[in-house]
Amino acid sequence: ETSYNTVIADLGHAMEIDLASEVFREMGERGIAPSVVTYNSLLSVYEKAGAVDMAFNLLDEMYASGVKPDEISYGSSISCCAKGKEWEKSLALLVRMHQEHLQPNLYCINAAIHACGLAGVNQKAEALLEVAVKTGLEPDLYSYNNLAMAHINGGDPEQALEVLDRMRENGIDPDVFTYGTLLCICEGPEGLDRALGLLDEMREAGIPMNVVCYTAAITACNKSQRTDISWQLWKQMNKEGIKPN
């Protein structure tokens, strides 16, 4: 059984959705009973595909066959809703967890924040952060980074930038993902200054740049028609030994 679990999860990482489902079916045909881990592995496959309906069906199947979904099952399913752009369903799953007397952990909440973030429903994302705190969870980098994305997609760049201070106040240091996210909101001439300011902040904080950040910054320059600065950044990137992709 453990072999099957591993294979299914690995096929998921390789994005071999159909193969993974096939292996799962074959397992049943050979009379091997799937465990929670088996189901969770398959759920993680659906998650990567954003196959929301299949994930929901599998959850039902778990209950039907007497295998109780756990936090990981729900975490994967919620993340599946994010990838499938179904933020309302991700919230519905949190409600369902509550009904099943399961306490959502940070994975679940963060995935839901991500789902809301992609959809730009930033007030829901804020509400989720509150839920986390109220239930005794400590929001982490994922929580705040996803929250910043929610504000960006929600059309509120100012609030996105405020997330920087809010996380520091709570003892979470922004990382390369945080800045990578924020660099995306730098459109127009004033946005360019913000982008360069963020780059300085990163330097001061000793956060190493990567390709994503450079690409985001360069994109910001291009949107502001400042190809001269794009070029400077490009040279700097090469000087730091970061390979373009």
Next chain:
RNA sequence: CUAUUAACUAAG
């Protein structure tokens, strides 16, 4: 043995 985050690229 299983789960959560950023850029560019395609479509529009």
